[in-house]
Amino acid sequence: MTGYRLPAGGAVDRTRPLGFTFDGRDRSGFAGDTLASALIAAGVRVVGRSFKYHRPRGIYSAGPEEPSALVQLGRGPWSEPNVRATQVDLYAGLEASPVNVWPSLRFDAGAINQFLSPLLVAGFYYKTFLGPRGWWRRVYEPAIRRMAGMGKAPDEPDPDLYDHAHVHADLLVVGAGPAGLAAARAAAAAGIRVVLADDGAQAGGDLLTSSATIEGRPGAAWAAETAAALGAMSDVTVLSRTTVLGLYDHGYAVAVERRTDHRPPGACPGHARQRVWHVRAARTIVAAGSHERPLLFAGNDRPGVMLSGAVRTYARRFGVACGRSPVFVTNNDSAYVAAIALADAGVPPVALVDLRPVPPPAASKALADRGVEILAGRVPVAVHGRAGVRGIDVRALDGDRTTGSLRRLECDLVAVSGGWNPAVHLLGQLRAGLTWDEAHATFRPETLPAGLAVAGAAGGTFSLAGCIAAGHAAGEDASAAARGRGGRRPVPATAPEEEAETPLLPFWGLSQGSRGKAFVDLQNDVTAADIALAAREGFHSVEHVKRYTTSGMGTDQGKLGNVTTVALLSRALARPMGETGTTTYRAPYVPVAYGALAGRHVGALFDPERITPIHARHVAAHAVFENVGQWKRPHYFPRNAEDMARAVERECRAVRGAVGMMDASTLGKIEVRGPDAARFLDRFYVNPIASLVVGACRYGVMCREDGMVFDDGVVMRLAPDRFFVTTTTGGAARVLDWFEEWHQTEWPELKVFSTSVTEQWATVAVAGPRSRDVLARLMPEADLSAAAFAFMTFRDVTVAGMPARLARVSFSGELAFEISVEGTLGEAMWDAVAEAGAPFGITPYGTEAMHVLRAEKGFFMVGHETDGTVTPIDLGLERMVAKRKDFLGKRSLSRDDTARSDRKQLVALLPDDPGTLLDEGAQLVDEAVLRTPMPMVGHVTSSYRSAALGRTFALALIRNGRARIGERVYAPLVRPAAGEMMVSAVIAEPVLYDPSGARRDG
Amino acid sequence: MQRFSFFQLALNALDRHRSWPAFWRAAAPRESYDTVIVGAGGHGLATAYYLAKNHGITDVAVLEKGWLGGGNTGRNTTIIRSNYLWDESAHLYEHALKLWEGLSTELNLNVMLSQRGVLNLAHNLHDVREGVRRVQANRLNGIDAEWLSPEQVKEFCPIIDIDARRRHPVLGATLQRRGGVARHDAVAWGYARAADARGVDIVQNCEVTGIDVENGRITGLQTTRGAIRARRVGLVAAGHSSVLAGMAGFRLPVQSHPLQALVSEPIKPILDCVVMSNAVHVYVSQSDKGELVMGAGIDAFNSYAQRGSFHVIEHQMGALLELFPIFSRLRMMRTWGGIVDVCPDASPIIGRTPVDGLFINCGWGTGGFKATPGSGWVFAHTIATGEPHPLNAPFRLDRFTSGALIDEHGAAAVAH
């Protein structure tokens, strides 16, 4: 127990205590705390265990770079793994527990790995577990897998909502620290549209912790006022608790806003928990700040070793001391600021260890004045204490070795600073050029893609005045660009000048003379020795080293350790840092919930559900629906607890014996219009279209360039320059795309428009020998005789008082009509047809009956009989294929393989046992006895029981099938009860019902 | 080659692992080789290994413009299966799967083949029909395949939601139990190490910038590290195959598209198989480190940039939550992209080119990782003998002229 709440200070509300639990114990913090600050204040030191060695770990940072303090948050459906305690706003009743421990945080079985650690070096698993045969699968991998993972997935669906928002702006500013605020303010003053997004609950970034003043105001107050003023402007959107996750090309950015995570689970019903913002901004300024870097020494992972900036943040922002007797260790000036802050808060550091031989004069004087000893030119060599720091040994530093005698400093907190890394992640995602900045020993952005700017610490500017100036200038530039004007106005906000920096001393750990593990990646337990091993084993690319050692592959994605990894590799290979370079930066900047990414596109809204205007009637009729593409289509209409087979049989009998009606509204419909419409369509269909006369319809088939059938449907000519094309239900969008692709890329000279009108029409198909009688009742004046109204013609008429397009087309082989009306009249027409058909027993039928009826007639169905490998000729349509005109796919039909005469061809199959139904998809073989492997000659594409034929039948594609009519093939089937069995069937002509076509005219 | 074993690991622990040799030499290119392989992905490295091992050809260099294994080999979601529909594909991928089953021993490096079973879900009647068709074809080809009912799917993978009221309910699935995943980097490193040990030069940071052809015959290559003469050259450059073919003066029917993948933060094991869904469009497995590894479809546009569009990822998350509503609060940790080389029939091209002595192996698109050992095996045979191995004979380049396509797009419609 070492951390505690300071008697005063911090921005927490001490009048509002909040109870919470960690690891099953009740704790308490204040409103304004994070879980991390409350845990430290409560004296909790060990908050988790590391991934590989299960070493006890404490809170290391105060931000998104936290590698160690991962917790399981909430319970039941709200449970969430691997949450960084540093980014959880405390609320009353919060429940958190440590991850990756069993049975408990204190007694963790996995800690045995610490003793095995000499074996568990980088990549050990590649070198072992190689035998005996089968052991990897049965023994080793299951054991490794038991160690996998950190937190646990919830076991119930997520009760929360998520949503997406889109915003367009002239400027996106990432980060509302001093640089970002100055940028947003300058740009907004010029009247351009600005979006300002910041991770934190309040704007200010580093100002929330620093003691600096701006324009004479305390930094935090200045930030709050500036943000409030911005928020009040109508063209500015200020987003707090919003993390920009990714920058994409053309000014596109994605951010996530945490809207309710600071409230107890379920406290905001109806509110989206998180919102993903899609920002499209003409320009983007990245002012994302920087991350402090740890120092590399043995034991640098022990609970109580923390980043010095975080120690300062906890003290100043949360009024929390991270220890009673701190030692600061640094190679740069920033730790002095932190040490002074601590001393001023009443926690005088034991000492400040500066690796540099000559410390900064003013800062060290300020510290010395506060009674803090400064040990210059010294370096830590060991940390005492396993579950918490008890002391630290330091020694004089000479290059990357140590000399002289050890000095032990008793302490319970080691606050380290190894320098600062600009947060270049977002810039890196857009492939900004990074350069090695020798002075700050870090990578800094150098070349930026157009439209992107960087300001403040993210760009390697570390002084407050410099950050404000850089932000202001970037904001001015952005507004000038947006308004097409040049010139910058001077910076209005100023901060006092700071003491010139004493140069940082780059330090990448001792090359010799220290024992114990020095960690580069705390979460994945990657040590300096691991990086050296990788380099020795030939992994010279930084990408190889990352993958071999897993450095930077944890949930922090290397925010703390990447630069150190690069440095260690460069040192091992005696290569300049810039040449080694960084690994690739990738979105997201911080991990983001899948639910947020999916937004509202879940459940029923995952994929839009399309229903026809007649849908309600089918629901009322208890239809069972089938998904066809996005459409809901009635599959069959069971009556009185009928099963599917019975219902379909009844529906089929109705159509063949009297009359049935079907909702055909889902078929794709495209109007093709323009002086070149006929020429245009002629190029798509294998059969001639241009010769179609007005008032006539023609069935047509389309191929891809490879000659394979792609879609089919009926084409009507409405006028010389106007066609109405139907497509398959699932193919509507594909066909329209296909038309557009060819029109736009290959034939732009053709004057034609293609417009989807699928939703504009509702279509009722009336099929069966009594269909003419039904129509006659609906339009008594019309002459519907075969002579007056021929097959494959249509006319615009009035049906039951409604304007309608009536066509004589048939997909069942029976006399049939299709009545199309404006969508809104669909229900009325359906009702009218049902009423007019009642005396004839009109029966609604679904897609299954439609399939049986069309298959009895040998009509192929795209997606059943075709699969992208079937030509029109394979389907027996050679007579349709135009010889004289050209069409898409025609040339391919004459290729050697496509022109073969023994290709798989469409035939019917009659099982020897007329009661046996073949499986759709069943493969067909020529031999009656099963063996493997066995040559296959084709497969079953459709298979049904036919009432009209009084037996089962199937359609199939069989090699050389048309020449084999009457021969027998066999289908090996697997039946749940019977196991493997062979079913024999005879090949037949595809048209099994009414081959002469006599029934078509009624 | 220093053997890897538990014993060696323990022995090396004694001197704190200071004596391990490099996996491969940092070879500099020589002026001339008998055979040069362009592209040190899994396929190129496997080709080099089998050239040396099966055919005794060791005067070989593998040239890589970046770091070995850094192309699609190191970016893919590592799904391995052999349950392809058509005989030609089934035989090729099954040969590869058999090699996978002995690969860790063969390479003396643990490639972590994890045969935890691959489910391909069916969500509509069309999927069911095609699933049954593929299972039947696989069985007759001697490849393990099962058709599962929704209840059996649930039993095999308990966290899948099979509720019939979902937008696209699970209507069944194909299962290949021998399918699974492997550690992609280890495959590249294992082949590189084993090829290096047999004398192959693996030259990294060496980009091929030109292909020298005289009288229709290959004579050598121009590279960023100088000119290299070669009697035979094999191009194995995945997404950049068309670029290299262009250098040799011929065209490929290949389109390059970005394909993205992503991982979640590591969580305790929860998903013990590979689940793929084409209709809902996402596929997912869980690594031995605990991350959920997933991907979906290609980005529609053509590109050589190894990153894709965000909306593709958003869409696949909806799909993921359709199948696994309990994943909603888990978090995506990293995304990335590779460039896949897609053929019109979704099958690879392995064989001769219009240039004598120049061979090509490409077009694996979204699903070539699983073929890595088999691809290297048959390509090595093709280069060594000048004639295709029977397994890759159907995958010739001129099938696009003859029309003898092997269309795994339309029929099976299973990517990866």
Ligand SMILES: Cc1cc2nc3c(=O)[nH]c(=O)nc-3n(C[C@H](O)[C@H](O)[C@H](O)COP(=O)(O)OP(=O)(O)OC[C@H]3O[C@@H](n4cnc5c(N)ncnc54)[C@H](O)[C@@H]3O)c2cc1C
């Ligand atoms: C996101 C994603 C997910 C995938 N998921 C799966 C999956 O689950 N299962 C599956 O089986 N497959 C999957 N794939 C496909 C699979 O990754 C590839 O088919 C396979 O890895 C290709 O291997 P390769 O060795 O041919 O190519 P690569 O590994 O890409 O190797 C080609 C190499 O050529 C180099 N190169 C290119 N041009 C030149 C030049 N001019 N000079 C020198 N070198 C050059 C490249 O740098 C590269 O290293 C996926 C692919 C991606 C991108």
